[in-house]
Amino acid sequence: MACPICKKETVAAYRPFCSKRCADVDLARWMSGSYALPSAEEPDYEEIASALEELDAQKKPLQ
Numbered sequence: 001m002a003c004p005i006c007k008k009e010t011v012a013a014y015r016p017f018c019s020k021r022c023a024d025v026d027l028a029r030w031m032s033g034s035y036a037l038p039s040a041e042e043p044d045y046e047e048i049a050s051a052l053e054e055l056d057a058q059k060k061p062l063q
Helices: 020-032 045-058
Strands: none
Touching: none
16 A cells, blocks of 8 residues: 555555655645535535634633
């Protein structure tokens, strides 16, 4: 099985990658949005804002 990042042979400890470096490259791509899936729906910004306000109201103040 080839590493999806650099195409070298995989290592069991990092499967499906060959090294920690390639695993980290993949994680960085996910976190930056490079692997985002397209959506046919437009985001509902009012719904998003409402959900964020709800989460903020649930937070307990630091003492």
